[in-house]
Amino acid sequence: MDNLLGANENLMNTYANLSIVLDHGKGSKLYDINGNEYIDFTSGIGVSSLGYGHEGWVNAVTEQVKKLAHTSNIFLNEPVLKLAKKITEISNMKKVFFANSGAEANEGAIKLARKYSYDKYGEGRNTIITLNKSFHGRTITTLKATGQEKFHKYFYPFTEGFKYTDANDIDSLISCVDESTCAIMIEAIQGEGGVNPLKKDFVDEIFKIATKKDLLVIFDEVQCGIGRTGKLYGFNNFNVEPDIITLAKGLGAGLPIGAVLCNEKLQETFKPGDHGSTFGGNPVVTSGALEVLNIVSNDSFLNEVSKKCNLIKTFFKNASSSKVKEVRGMGLMIGIEITEEASKIQKAALDNGLLVLTAGPNVLRMLPPLIISNEELEKGLSILLQSIENV
Numbered sequence: 128m129d130n131l132l133g134a135n136e137n138l139m140n141t142y143a144n145l146s147i148v149l150d151h152g153k154g155s156k157l158y159d160i161n162g163n164e165y166i167d168f169t170s171g172i173g174v175s176s177l178g179y180g181h182e183g184w185v186n187a188v189t190e191q192v193k194k195l196a197h198t199s200n201i202f203l204n205e206p207v208l209k210l211a212k213k214i215t216e217i218s219n220m221k222k223v224f225f226a227n228s229g230a231e232a233n234e235g236a237i238k239l240a241r242k243y244s245y246d247k248y249g250e251g252r253n254t255i256i257t258l259n260k261s262f263h264g265r266t267i268t269t270l271k272a273t274g275q276e277k278f279h280k281y282f283y284p285f286t287e288g289f290k291y292t293d294a295n296d297i298d299s300l301i302s303c304v305d306e307s308t309c310a311i312m313i314e315a316i317q318g319e320g321g322v323n324p325l326k327k328d329f330v331d332e333i334f335k336i337a338t339k340k341d342l343l344v345i346f347d348e349v350q351c352g353i354g355r356t357g358k359l360y361g362f363n364n365f366n367v368e369p370d371i372i373t374l375a376k377g378l379g380a381g382l383p384i385g386a387v388l389c390n391e392k393l394q395e396t397f398k399p400g401d402h403g404s405t406f407g408g409n410p411v412v413t414s415g416a417l418e419v420l421n422i423v424s425n426d427s428f429l430n431e432v433s434k435k436c437n438l439i440k441t442f443f444k445n446a447s448s449s450k451v452k453e454v455r456g457m458g459l460m461i462g463i464e465i466t467e468e469a470s471k472i473q474k475a476a477l478d479n480g481l482l483v484l485t486a487g488p489n490v491l492r493m494l495p496p497l498i499i500s501n502e503e504l505e506k507g508l509s510i511l512l513q514s515i516e517n518v
């Protein structure tokens with residue numbers, strides 16, 4: 128173990144990782160190489176939506192990897208066609224492009240929005256408004272789309288054409304829109320930014336302005352999509368219909384995928400040569416994603432996710448801890464704002480057999496697998512509360 132951890136030196140120093148080496152998982156539990164068991168409230172930052180070792184998903188990917196692992200997009204493959212049909216149908220969208228990550232999906236969405244505007248209005252109408260505290264990825268363009276200056280610091284020059292406004296501030300949004308604006312990109316619940324849900328009147332105002340000025344509305348559903356909030360998409364909580372949706376994380380359930388979905392308005396925008404990806408739409412990954420959608424797009428599954436949200440909120444209400452300032456979020460995307468340093472609680476929880484995330488200095492973030500049982504959830508919550516109380 129010590130020798131193995133020493134090899135961490137060979138990885139670039141980009142993650143402040145917790146020093147455990149994970150070995151295997153089953154359901155909502157993970158085990159390290161020393162045999163220690165952990166309840167998982169992280170699902171690999173919202174990826175392992177079906178938990179670990181899910182039979183249907185494992186069969187889907189292993190059968191496909193034996194049959195055909197990769198083709199390139201010069202050819203078609205069966206899983207990508209099936210997934211494209213399913214995902215556009217259940218999302219009420221017209222077309223989909225498959226990529227490999229959230230950042231890549233957002234890059235695709237930004238290109239799509241700018242091309243739509245260029246085709247219709249010509250040069251100069253290319254600014255995208257995003258929100259302060261948002262997170263859209265780590266590439267040079269999606270970092271600039273991310274409304275958090277701390278991420279920009281060392282990496283100038285960036286792609287131009289982004290403006291930021293505060294979430295839930297309608298006046299600031301209105302003052303941001305001008306003749307150069309082509310789109311507004313938002314997360315229904317900001318994940319990395321602290322688990323901040325948008326308010327309905329703000330979302331309604333975005334759609335009002337967008338309709339008036341022919342702006343595109345892009346929902347970044349990379350973290351809050353695919354059942355995470357108890358609805359298929361985070362924006363379903365607001366009863367609106369975006370022009371573009373981006374996906375990744377939970378759709379892959381353990382393998383890398385990204386997706387850009389668009390409505391009728393944008394269905395002719397991309398032409399051959401405008402965009403592409405070598406691995407995008409890979410048959411193994413898309414076989415697994417199809418299994419995810421077959422499970423997650425079911426109303427009774429989604430209702431269970433919502434019930435678990437109630438369980439979490441009731442737990443903290445009953446606990447009435449003076450160290451818990453607020454519990455917010457939807458479904459199984461929950462932020463717990465505390466009076467203590469979140470990273471300290473995260474380490475204490477780890478020592479007590481629970482894996483949990485942070486989202487900023489004072490927010491603990493829960494993103495458990497969507498299939499977590501009530502029993503595991505309750506046990507994990509008790510460990511979390513104990514860790515908060517005892518610090």
Ligand SMILES: Cc1ncc(COP(=O)(O)O)c(C=O)c1O
Binds near residue numbers: 265
């Ligand atoms: C809302 C949102 N968008 C985009 C991304 C970037 O996704 P990826 O890390 O797969 O590039 C993330 C990652 O946390 C995210 O939460």
